[in-house]
Amino acid sequence: MQHTWSRHLRYTLAGLTGSTLAGLYLGYPAYGFTAGLVFYLVWTLHQTRRLAQWLADPETADAPPQSLGIWGDVFENLHKLNQSYQQTWSQLRARIGRIQESTNAMHDGVILTDAQGAMEWWNDSAGHLLGFRRNTDLGQYIYNLIRTPSFKAYFDTKNYHDPLELYSPAKPHIRLQVQISLFGDDDRLIVAKDVTRLHQLEQMRQDFVSNVSHEMRTPLTVISGYLETLVDNADDLPAKWRRAINTMASQAFRMESLVTDLILLSRIETGDQALSDAPTDVNRLVQQICQDARTLSGESHHEITFDAAGRYLLNGDENQLRSAFSNLVFNAVKYTPAQGRITVSWVTDSNGASLSVKDTGAGIDQVHIPRLTERFYRADPSRHKDTGGTGLGLAIVKHVLINHDGSLEILSKPGKGSEFICHFPAERLAVETAR
Template identity: 65%
Template sequence: MQNSWSHHLRQLLGALTGCLILGFMLGYPLQLLCLGLLGYLGWTMVQSRKMYDWLLNPDASKTPPHSVGLWGDLFDNLHKLHLKNRKTEEKLLTQINRVRESTNAMRDGVVMTDSQGTIEWWNGAAQQLLGFRPETDLGQYIQNLIRSPDFKRYFDSRNYEEPLELNSPARPHIRLNFQISLFGDNDRMIVAKDVTRLHQLEQMRRDFVSNVSHEMRTPLTVISGYLETLEDNADDLPPKWRRAVNTMSIQASRMEALITDLILLSRIEIGEQAYDDHLNDIRPILEKIVHDARALSGSQEHDISLEVKDHRKLRGDEGQLRSAFSNLVFNAVKYTPAKGKITITWSADSEGGHLSVKDNGIGIDPIHIPRLTERFYRADPSRHLDTGGTGLGLAIVKHVLLNHDGKLDIRSRIGEGSEFICHFPADRLVGRAPETVNIADLATGETSKAPRTPEASGKRPDRAEPRG
């Protein structure tokens, strides 16, 4: 290109030099030089006009304008660049069409929006699942088409670690699972999956557990009643029957505990249990649980201490919170050796409130931690006869925390004890944080005005999830 430019410059200078020489020969050097410059300027203007018309409509002709010299090379190079760009554009368009075709073949709905939620594109499945109409909905805000406060909060939160389940706005009988991903300049890709079948199966499972639990309660109550009668008259029974009656009574009590926990868990899951959302003073709740934990410890004489570092109130359901907290504390009692230490701490920071239950008990192999909150999962099934748990305690804790926008953090190692931490969001703490107050080694006889619940003070306070 540099050589071509130098060649054209030499040609121009040669032509002007010829005009000057001819002007000297004719006696009009300046006039002929100016005439040559005007001629070159006129020719340049003509070529510029050709370029202007060509660039305005580059597809008007498959070939560039005809010219010679510098302008001819310029037209040819621009034409080559235009052809190259067109091939690149066609290649990119082919790739985009292929992506759209493959996306349209998906059974999951895919919607593309900008950072504000303006819909830019969707596939065929999204049109069917969400009821979008190309003639009216393109360019609309997706929050105006999916009119759900939960969806709007989920879209604006920019926290998409967990999916959101909602009914389809166009077909309410369809249950959709929404998952949003960020890309580009905070643009969103929304994937909607039809999980109606899974939702129905889960609902059937919950209904089955709830119905069976209720149906089993009546005959089990009758059996327990007769067993209690036999125990009251054990002196009249033959010695070989006394042990059998005692064993049956123990197993009947475990069955009652299992059914009670199943019903409680089922109600929490499906929302049948009334959710009383009000402000709760955490200190008396924990004091009462510590009192019951000392009673459960009995002759084992565990060193149980409570430390309250924040006195703001927690918004939520007191019964559910008491059930979750007591399950964690009673677990610590059952899996900590005699005279072991159990520390219960309530604290708060900028992220929210935190309840920590820490012990120096037998600990848990980290391989089991991800599954501890599953129903009936036991890290060591051989120990359940000693602990008498139902295997549902931590499942109840998990669902209570979900109802309160919280999460459970479990830290443990074999032989090093365990720590269970309940995290609650900051917006559930109400009031001003006072100075730190420590309450350690509460007296065994200490009481609280907080109401007693079956989870905290029933005749079986040891109904909790075995975790060892």
């Protein structure tokens, strides 16, 4: 380009020099120079006009104007840039079209919105699952089309670590799992997955466990009753039967505990139990649980202490809270060696509340902690017979906390003991009134 400009400059100076010499020959060198300059200016304006017309007319964009000198080079280089642009644009359109086609082939709904929630694009599955219409819904705010308060709150939080489940606004029989991801300038990529089948299977499982547990309770109660009678009159039985009867009574008691926990967990999960939201004196409640824990400790002589700080009550269901807190405290007794120390603390302030149960037991490896609240999961299955637990205690704790807007934090290291902390938000607190 530098060479072309130098050549053009030489041609221009040569032309002006020639016109000046012609004027000098006629006796008017100034007029000759001016005439040459005017001609160059008119020619340049003409080329500029041709350039403007060429760029303004898309139909002639593939045929650049023919010219000489620098203008010819300008037209040719612009034509090459335009061809390169058209080629790149075609490639991008092809890629975008392929992405849209592949996204439309997905069974999951995919929606793109801006930071405010205005809908920019969605695939066919999103239109099917959520009832979006391209001719009317483009540019609409998505939370005006999905009119579920929980979705609006989920969209605004920007905390998308866990997905949200809701029913489709267009097809109420479809259960959706919605996951949002942030990209760009807080734009949203929303994926809606149909989990109706999984939800139905989970419901069937819960119904099955609930029904079987209820059906087992009556025969177990009868068996346990007769076994208790036999145990009470074991002295009248032959010696070889006493051990068998005591073993059967112990296993029947464990079965009853398992059925009781299954029924309780089923009621908490399904909401069959009416959930009270009355102010609960957790201080008094945990003191009672600690007293029961000392009785459970018996000859192990655990050192169980309870500390309370704060003047707030907790709005919630006292029976469910008792189940959750007693599971944590009794677990600490079961898994802490004799003479061990168990510290229970209840702390409330304007930021929320927390119940901590800390022990000096064997501790738990980090690999097990994420799964501890699963049903029947055990970090050390070999200790099952020693502790006599059902494997449902922490699952009950998790669901009770979910019902009370709380969360469970587990801190533990092998050989350093464990600490289970129940966190509750400030909205759950109530000021204790004078009686």
